[in-house]
Amino acid sequence: MWPRAKPPAPPRPSPAAAHGAGIVLPKPFLLKRASGLYARFLVPADLRSLLGCRFLVRAPPGRGDAARLVAARMAMALSESFKALRTGTMVNDDIKDILRRVRENGHQDLTIQQVRLPNGLTLGGVEINTAEDRRLFRQTVQDLNALAAKDPLMAGMHGWEPSQPPAPPKPPAGPRLSERIDVYLSDMRRAQRAVRNVMDTEYTLRLFVALGGDKPIEEVTATDVRAFLDALAVYPANASKKAVFRGLTPLEVVQKAKGGGHPTLLERTQEKRRDHLAAFFNAQADEALIPKAPHKAIMNRSKSKTDAPTREPFTPAELAALFDSEAFPEWASKYPHRWFGSILGVATGARINELAQLYVDDVAEVGGHWGIHIRAQRPDQRLKNAHSSRFVPLSDTVLQAGFLEFVEDVKRAGFERLFPHLQHTEAGGYGDTMGDQFRAYAIKRGLTGRLKSFHCFRHNIVSNLVNERGIAIQVVQEITGHDLTLPSGLRHYVNPGTIPKRFDALNAYGPPVTLPAYAPGQFDVAFKQVRHIERRRATAASKRHSTSQKG
Incomplete structure (x- = not known):
């Protein structure tokens, strides 16, 4: 069988014909200068008087292939602009803005190798180069979700799952410990409790916050109370009056006191601190801010300890x-x-x-x-x-x-x-x-x-x-x-x-x-x-x- 002869190649359009069709691209000429890389474009002769220049010079971002790609995009934009200038649908000031946007946008091609949509469908090899591509991709995702929602059988056959509605927002966290402490102390003062009692209570509650953190009141657990009682067991007596603890936070005081060698709080003093804390949480439970006071789950110290005399007579x-x-x-x-x-x-x-x-x-x-x-x-x-x-x-x-x-x-x-x-x-x-x-x-x-x-x-x-x-x-x-x-x-x-x-x-x-x-x-x-x-x-x-x- 004789080989088939190839058809002759179509003749290339002449520059004039191509120019008349508006498809001639200005060829960028890359220049290296001390200040960086520049792309120079030759302005067609019939537009030079309108633009007032023979060349347009712009600095593309990046180097190498990235710069050449942006320069090519500038050339494409200039080709369309020159065509618009000839038809009178554009003014020369717009060219500067077009070149600026092309330069700033740079290389925007995006190829997604694989993406799993919320409905379970997996897409691969998605190429997004323009704003129109992004619009079409978004529309496709919306259509697939709508189809899965309207026709569950079809969605099941194709392995699609409709996107789940967003989870309802979590209810806002309740008041924090510090807020409720302020309210509780205000209630004590309104009830005309003894000033010393109010001050002791405030000291206890502020110490509880300093050691365990200022968290929402409903998040306080029995574990937090146990940690506080454990800290009281090693907390030094009159810590604020001792030079060795001066300037330390309560947490730092506890850490230093664990080394030993410092007189600790009396057992009765520790019980008083626990009583202050218990009264506070009981009040929060009475106000329905917490379902149950967290200290209720912790056993009290033996009465033989708590009822022990704190002082004895002088001999x-x-x-x-x-x-x-x-x-x-x-x-x-x-x-x-x-x-x-x-x-x-x-x-x-x-x-x-x-x-x-x-x-x-x-x-x-x-x-x-x-x-x-x-x-x-x-x-x-x-x-x-x-x-x-x-x-x-x-x-x-x-x-x-x-x-x-x-x-x-x-x-x-x-x-x-x-x-x-x-x-x-x-x-x-x-x-x-x-x-x-x-x-x-x-x-x-x-x-x-x-x-x-x-x-x-x-x-x-x-x-x-x-x-x-x-x-x-x-x-x-x-x-x-x-x-x-x-x-x-x-x-x-x-x-x-x-x-x-x-x-x-x-x-x-x-x-x-x-x-x-x-x-x-x-x-x-x-x-x-x-x-x-x-x-x-x-x-x-x-x-x-x-x-x-x-x-």
């Missing part, structure tokens, strides 16, 4: 050391609250703040006996609880030590408060300074145990009256202000019928130390210093206020 030797005939007057003669504050403490067993907040008119004679009213009749006075309001008679020993003469000296000096040197704070009332000074003195006298503080006088009273003298519990409770085991209608801090029994009990008690005698006018110089101290405090407060306003 006879310790009382003798505190009221030494030389050491005590030397220490106590500086301030009246040291002198008679300590004497009233050992003689009545009253709490330190109950004594520190006394006013002159709280000293009175009731039922034929001089004593002190423990009450809260003024804004700066407060009681631990309702049972704390009471009248405590003073023993003959206290009166013989010159207490009433001291009261007259305070009146003569023009003070309403019995111990005017003490400054009031929201946290501790008037008792903080008095307690700190007494503790420092006790340590100096050799009482270095952690539990040896002013509060031990209270334990001396209860232990001596109940265990050694067999005084009726009711009488002791009327003296100390503990919860009376009586119907509520019979509980009253001034019951003249029982005052003689209170006096007899305290008079028999003593106290069992030799009290120094007070010399009238002994604190006249100290009383004159109060005015200076008050002016100094006012000046310091004014400076703090000015600094805060500037800040």
Whole structure:
């Protein structure tokens, strides 16, 4: 068989014919210059007067093949532009914009090797080069999804699955711990809870957040509570007052404390922290913010541990050391609250703040006996609880030590408060300074145990009256202000019928130390210093206020 002759090739169009058809492409000429690579295009002769130039020069992005590809795209765009210029459908200013867009878009070809659509269909070898390609690809995907939705049988035969509707949005997270803590503390203040109680609660809750993170309230679990209790077990006592922990975060304090060598919180203190946390979560459950308080799943510590006494009475030797005939007057003669504050403490067993907040008119004679009213009749006075309001008679020993003469000296000096040197704070009332000074003195006298503080006088009273003298519990409770085991209608801090029994009990008690005698006018110089101290405090407060306003 003879080979078939090839048909002759079609004749190439002449440049003029090609030019008239509008298919002649300006050929880019790539130039290398110091500033980079450039593409130069020759402007057709009939358009040079319109464009005002013989050549168009642009810098394509990239190098090598990428630059040549962009230059070719510029040539294609110029070819179409030249054709439009000749027909009058375009102005010469548009050419610059066209070349700019071509240059910025660069090489946009995209070939997708394989893509799995939401309906399960897999496509391969999809080439997307232009905006039109992208539009068609998007339309194809939408059509396939619509087909799968309208004809499930056909979709199943072809292995297509309709795209699943988007999952419903998650409900917004509930309030965070820090937000609910602020609300809870506000509720406590509105209920007029004791300032110390509010501050202790705030410290506990802020510590819980610092150790476990500020998460939504409903995400807190029993595991978080266990981690907090474990941290309390190693948390050092008075960490904020120790230089070794200064500047550390609570988490860093725990890590450092795990090395040992630091006194930890008392078990009762740890239980108080747990109680604060439990009350907070119980309130959140009552408000239906959480289904159940997370601490409920954790066993409480044995009562034999939690009910253990936190302090013990001073021993006879310790009382003798505190009221030494030389050491005590030397220490106590500086301030009246040291002198008679300590004497009233050992003689009545009253709490330190109950004594520190006394006013002159709280000293009175009731039922034929001089004593002190423990009450809260003024804004700066407060009681631990309702049972704390009471009248405590003073023993003959206290009166013989010159207490009433001291009261007259305070009146003569023009003070309403019995111990005017003490400054009031929201946290501790008037008792903080008095307690700190007494503790420092006790340590100096050799009482270095952690539990040896002013509060031990209270334990001396209860232990001596109940265990050694067999005084009726009711009488002791009327003296100390503990919860009376009586119907509520019979509980009253001034019951003249029982005052003689209170006096007899305290008079028999003593106290069992030799009290120094007070010399009238002994604190006249100290009383004159109060005015200076008050002016100094006012000046310091004014400076703090000015600094805060500037800040």
